[in-house]
Amino acid sequence: MKIMRFVTLLLLCLVTTACSIKPWVKPYERQNIADKVMSFERDPVANSYLHHVYDARESARGGDGASGGGCGCN
């Protein structure tokens, strides 16, 4: 929980100072970022299924951006 408190504080600091930082990658420079090959979660159904398989076969969980749910894996 210490990690969570630290991260929350860090994010709060970022939030309150957001207006003073200018974007260094302009909107017209983002065509590569917007390319379909650059999506972390391109197909949600396929991604969540693979997360489900990992959760069933491994003890580790979370830390992967997935929302998680009860899968009856035990």
Added chain:
Amino acid sequence: MFALLLIFFSFQSFAAVLPDERIDLMYHGYDGGGAQIDGPSILIRKNLGSHVSVSGNYYVDMVSSASIDVEATASRYEEERKEQGFTAQYMVDRSTINLGYTHSKENDYEATTYSLGVEQSFFGDLTTLGFGFSFGDDIVGRNNNGVPDPTFKKPMQRHKYSVNASQILTKDLIASISVDSATDECMDLLDTDTCLNNPYRQVRHLGGDLADPERYPHTRTSDAAGVRLMYHLPWRASIRFDARTFADSWGIEANNYELRYIHSYQDDWGFEGEVRVYEQTEANFYSDLFPFENAQNYLARDKELSPFSSITFGLGVTYELPKGLIPYIEKSTVNFYWDHFDIAYDDFRDARQSKSGDFSVGNEPFYELQADVIRLYFSIWY
């Protein structure tokens, strides 16, 4: 939390973009270690006006299992798990509020999950921050000879808190981090009772057979932190790196790393290749073979709580169908992904080998598991 929300919504902004309206029809299959699990998954996502997006997901696991756990104690069984999920996203300016509900049911396990998340983008949309909370309310059951036991119902609650951030670092590089803390807790149980284990699985001890049921602590708390990086290559392709570290209150520590290459060819073909390695230590109450009956307060012989390492290789191909092939459809793709898991257990022996008389108890070879996972799906955007 209220103060944070006030800060979020006080920003002047451009309008956020709703997720794509799409339908996905998927067949999924898992085959490994004596278990075959397959079924469909269907997702429909629709926008309501310019600020709200809703989705529904229906998912089925059809299980036919004679895994090593089952073979050591019982005979092959078949069952079905059905899951329904609904999400709603409300977008205002640069903020998104996500609500989710998932219900999963099989004849010996029922799980309900509620989730709430808030996301906000900053710095000209270079940065996105998100906070999430989910609450799960489960009932763990048990079957006797294939029939649910009405006297065996163990309530369990799950809580998960998460913080996510994604960041455009350069015009070719994007990164994200995710930190989670999760707790599972048995509710209203006697000290001698247990709910976080599989109620069918048994431990074994020297001089005895598989006979004593597992017994786990009533709570499990875990923390995980992951980072993902994705880089656009000079040609139409990207390379992605994922890393995650994990630790829980049962003494398990785990790390995994993944490298993925995604290549686009002639705009309508996409190819993917990936390799992922994973390793974990054991729970501090795990043993493949206990010295005697009730040797300690907590007892586990779940191979997922044992020390092991695994490597996964994956390949995928995506084809975008020609526009106009399906009337009224903006875009459609056919996708096929295959992943191969290779798991080597360092302290989980194949107990079937001593039952058959080939080896003495405690001297069986370590168990290994190979599994193939396929995902075949058709997606349309409308």
